[in-house]
Amino acid sequence: MKLSKKSDYALRAMIYLSMNYQRGAVQIKEISAKEKIPQKFLENILLALRKAGILNSKMGLRGGYELARSPDLITLGDVIRVLDGAIAPVNCVSQISYKPCSVEVTCVIRGVMMDVRKAITDVLDTITFADMCKRVKDSLEKKESEVLTYAI
């Protein structure tokens, strides 16, 4: 039940690109440095996101990556699915058995896991990277005012 490093890095890179939307192509190198993500690892991640149609890339000098569409049209779920595959913990039940056997309780577990999946996706498929940018800005403002308060 854990977010992989890959998805974690992907989210961070996506937030960075969202904060820099309309600035044009941003280089892997820059994202890697600012977000402290191993560059070569990040290459694979961004490549996967490009192949999934979430990012666009430009090769060569002054090339880089940028969002393929507006941040408010990309959800966290979109990104996590690319890196980690399906979000649902449903493969706990591989094959559905139709035997009306009194100890065949797997379908019951399956039922609960469907609920869990829904609970997760209700969060991840709702929050967009535009929301994330807003949260970043809010948290920065809050921090600044806190600093001010402490200074006084």
Added chain:
Amino acid sequence: MKLSKKSDYALRAMIYLSMNYQRGAVQIKEISAKEKIPQKFLENILLALRKAGILNSKMGLRGGYELARSPDLITLGDVIRVLDGAIAPVNCVSQISYKPCSVEVTCVIRGVMMDVRKAITDVLDTITFADMCKRVKDSLEKKESEVLTYAI
């Protein structure tokens, strides 16, 4: 974001033991056979649950395992935490940094993951094994009535 085989087996064994609550000690061998779980693997799992205080065991002849308390006092979350550790996907952010740096977006991801954790635990910490027993019985009744319908 996946339930481990270990937790899956644990849930199944726990449902089995809940269905057989007040019958006294049940042997690993029986659970293993009925739920088709590798016996030696199941040993480790039940041992972990006993050490966590969720099961009681009796050694020796006619020994076995039984719930340490009533099924309605044990939640799915209790069990999963024992086998898979913390449910929260929060270690995506290891250390909290207080730098008010404009690209320090980790805390924002952390915030979302707290929401996800809450969504998951709202399900898993609410459903008890008594509920699971009820679901098993309901699904059996439903199947029987379906069979009847098809037979007519």
Added chain:
DNA sequence: CCAATTGTCTATTAATATGGTAGATTTAGT
């Protein structure tokens, strides 16, 4: 055109987690 820069692709590696097994030991009932 050329050289520098940047993304693309294919492998490989190291570390860790997962799923499962083996066998000796302890405990308790008959």
Added chain:
DNA sequence: ACTAAATCTACCATATTAATAGACAATTGG
């Protein structure tokens, strides 16, 4: 004492995760 059960310690194979290496392709500025 004998037997059936849990317990403990250790091990192994495989898969996944996280990360790295290096050759290759495309683009642009000069």
